[in-house]
Amino acid sequence: xxxxxxxxxxxxxxxxxxxxxxxxxxxxxxxxxxxxxxxxxxxxxxxxxxxxxxxxxxxxxxxxxxxxxxxxxxxxxxxxxxxxxxxxxxxxxxxxxxxxxxxxxxxxxxxxxxxxxxxxxxxxxxxxxxxxxxxxxxxxxxxxxxxxxxxxxxxxxxxxxxxxxxxxxxxxxxxxxxxxxxxxxxxxxxxxxxxxxxxxxxxxxxxxxxxxxxxxxxxxxxxxxxxxxxxxxxxxxxxxxxxxxxxxxxxxxxxxxxxxxxxxxxxxxxxxxxxxxxxxxxxxxxxxxxxxxxxxxxxxxxxxxxxxxxxxxxxxxxxxxxxxxxxxxxxxxxxxxxxxxxxxxxxxxxxxxxxxxxxxxxxxxxxxxxxxxxxxx
Numbered sequence: 390x391x392x393x394x395x396x397x398x399x400x401x402x403x404x405x406x407x408x409x410x411x412x413x414x415x416x417x418x419x420x421x422x423x424x425x426x427x428x429x430x431x432x433x434x435x436x437x438x439x440x441x442x443x444x445x446x447x448x449x450x451x452x453x454x455x456x457x458x459x460x461x462x463x464x465x466x467x468x469x470x471x472x473x474x475x476x477x478x479x480x481x482x483x484x485x486x487x488x489x490x491x492x493x494x495x496x497x498x499x500x501x502x503x504x505x506x507x508x509x510x511x512x513x514x515x516x517x518x519x520x521x522x523x524x525x526x527x528x529x530x531x532x533x534x535x536x537x538x539x540x541x542x543x544x545x546x547x548x549x550x551x552x553x554x555x556x557x558x559x560x561x562x563x564x565x566x567x568x569x570x571x572x573x574x575x576x577x578x579x580x581x582x583x584x585x586x587x588x589x590x591x592x593x594x595x596x597x598x599x600x601x602x603x604x605x606x607x608x609x610x611x612x613x614x615x616x617x618x619x620x621x622x623x624x625x626x627x628x629x630x631x632x633x634x635x636x637x638x639x640x641x642x643x644x645x646x647x648x649x650x651x652x653x654x655x656x657x658x659x660x661x662x663x664x665x666x667x668x669x670x671x672x673x674x675x676x677x678x679x680x681x682x683x684x685x686x687x688x689x690x691x692x693x694x695x696x697x698x699x700x701x702x703x704x705x706x707x708x709x710x711x712x713x714x715x716x717x718x719x720x721x722x723x724x725x726x727x728x729x730x731x732x733x734x735x736x737x738x739x740x741x742x743x744x745x746x747x748x749x750x751x752x753x754x755x756x757x758x759x760x761x762x763x764x765x766x
Contacts, residue, residue, distance in 0.1 A: 390420045390764050393486040394439070395477070395505070397427035397498055399449045401602035402635060403679045404492055405434045407553070407581045411490075411522065412439040414757035420764070423484055425477060427501070429460075433635050433658045442480055445473050451604075452698045457500060474504040478511050487764045488548075491521045495539035496550075496565060497528065509546045518548040518763055522756065524678055525554030525580070526703040527564040540567035543574055548763055550574045551756050553581045553678075555749040558710065564703075578756045579749030582682035583663040593668040595628045595654075596734075601675045601696075603634020603657070607641050608725065609694050613673055614648070616730035624738055627670060630654040632662070663687070671738050673730075676704035676719070684717060685746040690737040691717040694725060716746055 392415060396408040405428075412422045416438035424439045429446045447457045447465065457465045481489065489512045492498070494505045509519050521543070530536065543550060552561045556577055562568035568575065598613045600606035610631060617625055633642050635658045646655045659665055666672055666687035674680045676693035684691045695704035705721075712719045718737045720730060749755075 390761070391484055391486040392420050392422050392488045392490050392760060393425060393481055393484055394422055394490040394492070395425045395427065395494075395508070396492050397447075397501055398431075399428060399447075399454065400452060400604050401677060402431055402434060403601060403677045405431055406679045407524075408492060408522075409434055409436055410581050410583070410753040411756050412436055414753040415760060417754075418757045418761050420757065420761060423480070423486070425480055427473075431635055433660070444476055445469065447473075452701065454500060470503045474507050477504050477508050481508065481512055481515070481517070485515075486517055488760055489517055489519045490760065491519065493523060494521060495542045496521065496523050496536075499532075499535055506542070509542065513546045519546050520549045520551060520760060520763065521547055523550060523552050523561070524703070525552065525559045526706050529564070529702045533566070536565065536567050539565075540570045543571045547571075547574055549576055549759065551759055552577050553579070553752045553756070555579050558714075558748050559707070564706070576759055577749075578759065579752040580678075580682045580685070581752035581756065582679065582686055582750050584751075584753065591664070591668050593628070593630075593665065594670045595630045595665070595668075596624065596671045596673065597630045597632070597665055597669045599632040599662070599672070599674045599680060600634045600637065601677045601680060603637030603641075606633050606637040608722070609673075609675060610641070610645060612725050612727060612730050614645075615727035616734060619727055619731035620734055624671070624734060626652065628652050628654060630665065630669075631656070632659055633657050671734065673734065676708040678703075678707070681707060681711065681717070682750060685748055686750060688745055690740050692720055692730075692733050692737045693717055694720050694722050697722055714746075 398404045415422050422439035424436050424441045425444055426441055427444045446460050459465050459469050512519055552575055554577055561575055600609050631645055649655045663683050666683050669689050672684055672691040674693055676695040693708045695708045697705055708719045711717050720733050
């Protein structure tokens with residue numbers, strides 16, 4: 390049983406982490422996984438349970454998704470796109486997978502239709518089943534024709550649309566207007582996060598401040614540092630553990646690392662992030678899919694600052710819904726200041742009795758099971 394898994398990251402690394410968890414779950418169910426990696430490799434996320442084939446890597450500048458840059462930092466051209474498309478189709482033909490698993494497309498990753506539409510059409514002609522792995526919330530679009538195209542392509546070529554959500558929290562139709570047209574293809578897997586059977590976490594009583602992948606780490610981390618001085622002693626004097634993210638700039642990391650002492654730990658990344666949160670006193674973070682679900686697993690007081698640069702809307706949408714359910718506290722990026730942050734930290738720290746999230750968090754294994762069933766027919 391073979392799966393070819395197309396994974397493309399650009400701004401953050403959340404897609405990579407979710408892909409890693411899904412690949413691990415598929416491997417545990419006896420599926421051979423090959424990851425076609427479209428972004429630059431991130432050493433902290435090696436997809437250890439899969440074979441990784443590096444496609445010619447692509448990146449963006451800041452949060453501007455309009456221009457893609459090749460491995461030399463030059464805007465991609467038609468020849469580059471043709472070369473990468475051929476590499477992907479050749480990989481399919483060499484592997485002859487049972488399933489091609491696409492991450493977000495055609496409900497996202499619009500800039501990669503140049504390679505993914507040919508891959509889907511070719512795989513379909515060869516008898517390979519095509520499946521899409523979709524996050525709970527789609528980014529709002531100003532192009533309704535893209536949503537219409539996605540529904541048509543799904544009807545023509547997809548065997549399943551695996552939505553990594555729990556409809557008790559978000560339904561696919563809330564952010565995808567054509568969900569009713571493909572309802573029979575949709576399976577809710579639950580949220581993809583660390584497995585429940587990971588062992589009891591050791592209490593560390595820390596304040597954990599994390600910035601996701603780190604591409605937009607600066608403002609959150611610097612404001613948290615300033616707010617710490619304004620917090621009551623029972624919070625200020627705890628060990629504060631800062632995680633800048635693997636994509637934080639060297640300058641941002643160096644400035645923060647220079648402040649490290651016996652009460653301040655600074656790292657780019659922790660492979661034990663879930664265990665760290667499990668034992669923490671409080672979390673301060675952005676509101677990305679992976680981090681928020683880590684928080685639901687940990688059940689600790691949490692403040693999130695939704696990332697909202699450019700056209701990004703999903704973090705704000707998710708976090709406001711969860712705040713209304715009493716699961717976390719939100720501080721808007723537009724109002725972020727040391728005073729406001731310190732007050733929010735004190736309020737959140739007092740909420741030791743948050744309700745456990747009644748949300749399905751077993752999405753990785755459910756995804757693997759759904760794909761195994763497709764392969765088994």
